[in-house]
Amino acid sequence: MMHSGGAPIGVRRMLRRAGTSVPQSGLTGPVDIPDAVAPDQPKDLRSRWQRFRSSAGGTVRGLPRVIKLAWRASPAVTVLIALSALISGLMPTGTAYVAKLLLDAVVAAVQGRGGTDRIVQLAALEFGVFTATAISTALTNAAQQLLQERMTLTIRHRVMAHASRLDLQFFEGSESYDQLRQASQEAPQRPMSMLTSALGLVRTSITFASMVVLLMSVSPLLAAVALLAPVPAFISQSKYGSRAFLLTLWMSPIRRRMDYLNSLVTTDTYAKETKLFGLGPYLVDRFLRLGQNAYARERKLTTRRNFVGTAWSLLSTLAGSGIALYIALEAVAGRLTIGDLALYTAAAAAVQTSVQGLFTGFSGMYENNLYLDTLYDFLATEPQIVAPAVTAPLPEPVRGHIEFQNVSFRYPGAAENAMDGVSFEIRPGETVAVVGRNGAGKSTLIKLLCRLYDPTEGRILLDGTDIRKFDPDALRSRISAMFQDYVTYQGTAAENIGLGELSALDDRPRIEDSATRAGVAARIARLPRGYDSPLGRWFDQGVSLSGGEWQKIALARAFMRDAPILVLDEPTSALDAAAEHDLFTRLRALSEGRTTLYISHRFSTVRQAEKILLLDRGRLAEEGTHEELMSQGGDYASLFTLQAAAYLEEAA
Numbered sequence: 001m002m003h004s005g006g007a008p009i010g011v012r013r014m015l016r017r018a019g020t021s022v023p024q025s026g027l028t029g030p031v032d033i034p035d036a037v038a039p040d041q042p043k044d045l046r047s048r049w050q051r052f053r054s055s056a057g058g059t060v061r062g063l064p065r066v067i068k069l070a071w072r073a074s075p076a077v078t079v080l081i082a083l084s085a086l087i088s089g090l091m092p093t094g095t096a097y098v099a100k101l102l103l104d105a106v107v108a109a110v111q112g113r114g115g116t117d118r119i120v121q122l123a124a125l126e127f128g129v130f131t132a133t134a135i136s137t138a139l140t141n142a143a144q145q146l147l148q149e150r151m152t153l154t155i156r157h158r159v160m161a162h163a164s165r166l167d168l169q170f171f172e173g174s175e176s177y178d179q180l181r182q183a184s185q186e187a188p189q190r191p192m193s194m195l196t197s198a199l200g201l202v203r204t205s206i207t208f209a210s211m212v213v214l215l216m217s218v219s220p221l222l223a224a225v226a227l228l229a230p231v232p233a234f235i236s237q238s239k240y241g242s243r244a245f246l247l248t249l250w251m252s253p254i255r256r257r258m259d260y261l262n263s264l265v266t267t268d269t270y271a272k273e274t275k276l277f278g279l280g281p282y283l284v285d286r287f288l289r290l291g292q293n294a295y296a297r298e299r300k301l302t303t304r305r306n307f308v309g310t311a312w313s314l315l316s317t318l319a320g321s322g323i324a325l326y327i328a329l330e331a332v333a334g335r336l337t338i339g340d341l342a343l344y345t346a347a348a349a350a351v352q353t354s355v356q357g358l359f360t361g362f363s364g365m366y367e368n369n370l371y372l373d374t375l376y377d378f379l380a381t382e383p384q385i386v387a388p389a390v391t392a393p394l395p396e397p398v399r400g401h402i403e404f405q406n407v408s409f410r411y412p413g414a415a416e417n418a419m420d421g422v423s424f425e426i427r428p429g430e431t432v433a434v435v436g437r438n439g440a441g442k443s444t445l446i447k448l449l450c451r452l453y454d455p456t457e458g459r460i461l462l463d464g465t466d467i468r469k470f471d472p473d474a475l476r477s478r479i480s481a482m483f484q485d486y487v488t489y490q491g492t493a494a495e496n497i498g499l500g501e502l503s504a505l506d507d508r509p510r511i512e513d514s515a516t517r518a519g520v521a522a523r524i525a526r527l528p529r530g531y532d533s534p535l536g537r538w539f540d541q542g543v544s545l546s547g548g549e550w551q552k553i554a555l556a557r558a559f560m561r562d563a564p565i566l567v568l569d570e571p572t573s574a575l576d577a578a579a580e581h582d583l584f585t586r587l588r589a590l591s592e593g594r595t596t597l598y599i600s601h602r603f604s605t606v607r608q609a610e611k612i613l614l615l616d617r618g619r620l621a622e623e624g625t626h627e628e629l630m631s632q633g634g635d636y637a638s639l640f641t642l643q644a645a646a647y648l649e650e651a652a
């Protein structure tokens, strides 16, 4: 669920509801979004007050961590920003007061009660105040921009560093992945917005307080009226402001669906299917309907907010104008000066703006704080697959004896086990093939072996020690792997291969050797700049490779590491028959001295393995050599015969 991180319970509940009523897939189903009405919460004054206190309390509590962040980013700039907020808070009051003094001096001079000297002095003072205002504004802007850059960098760095430590589980779960996206895309700007809102609040509070004090000196009654007049406007602002915020939150799933539809139509990899299936007009139309729907909601709120909001603020204006008239009459009667009149006008306007400013500042802080809660929740998530307090040293050398003992595993949130009581043993140096229907648990087995997940039950031993006793990084460094969904890096051919062993990134002979082993050396030799040719289309002069060529590059990357365990998940799924045959005839040599585990759907290659494991819905159904399994006449035999028959039929 988006945005629900540390939001107050009420907001969370609303969001959850919004989530359930919005279609999950985004491709079909209704495009409607629920109304932004408040949930059934008690509406009496006391509960309202309590709700206000809890959200205000949360917001204020969020502030110290932002200040800490700013301080860490740059103490000097933080102090500068705080100082300039103080100064610019006092400036409107200073300006109004000097203007009053100036006007009074002018009137006195006109009436022959004073000289021009005082006018010149006051004009100079006014110039000073204006200059100070301009300088403090410039300082604030510069400091804010600088701090923004520094803080964004700090946070993006922290998010990235933290993400690199997190378990695979975090990336494979939709909720946690959502949290990660938000933390890395939306949150980095938020602390500065929070700080800006908070400083705005401080500045307007200072203006507000100093103006009220100044008005008190003219007339306590006026001060009271100036204070009370903006109240109706304030109430309507707060009502519609919070609704607008809720609407924005409610619309975020809709926005994400719109972004997804947009990407389906505008991304190169989707273009083929979109065209062939004629999906373009459907997707475009759906995008438009979602957008129009969201717009309709927004229009309703915006219109109401502005019209009703204006009606309320007219009340404030009416009160303000009444008072202005009263003061004008008092000035005519000589009980107040012209300067007092000017002061009141300036002060009333300033007080009204600051009341609005207070509200905007506070609601901005509230909103930013919700995002920050998500960020901090994310940063507080700790990986669970970590080195134990006392790690067992990896055997030197690792022999590659692997044992699964009654291993069961269920993905978090899944309804059934992906692996169920699986036990088997692989001797050092053995080559083992894992087969089974789609979804049988083959890739899961590999993820468990690489300790990307921990078994829910049972244990996995490497050379007799439970792999949970090792440091996971050390364990992984002893495994070479190619996954089903291998990465195509937008880099040169050499980099694409060298990344398999970071320390050997510049070791060209080793990279070339890996390429030869993966059967891709000849293709690289034909690239315009050989190993230095950029691959992929993201950058200039990048060469597009075919699916099979990419797979060979990924294989070469796996061969970079001189590790005692080699794990290949469907290593030949994209290879042509000749390349596949070539790889498997060489696999013995390639896996010389290593324990090798590979997954394949092609039984012609599987039969060469020294041992075959057949998984069926998470269970180990059959185990043995090709000959043994064939003579058992079980599932393996029938699958093998099925595939062989298909080939033979075609040959006949």
Ligand SMILES: Nc1ncnc2c1ncn2[C@@H]1O[C@H](COP(=O)(O)OP(=O)(O)OP(=O)(O)O)[C@@H](O)[C@H]1O
Pocket (backbone or CB within 6 Å): 172, 173, 411, 412, 414, 418, 436, 437, 438, 439, 440, 441, 442, 443, 444, 445, 484
């Ligand atoms: N990240 C995940 N979260 C939840 N369930 C998952 C996850 N990955 C896989 N599964 C489920 O676990 C089961 C086993 O998946 P696995 O990927 O191990 O199958 P496989 O045998 O490798 O299949 P294939 O031959 O299609 O590659 C499947 O039912 C799948 O839906």
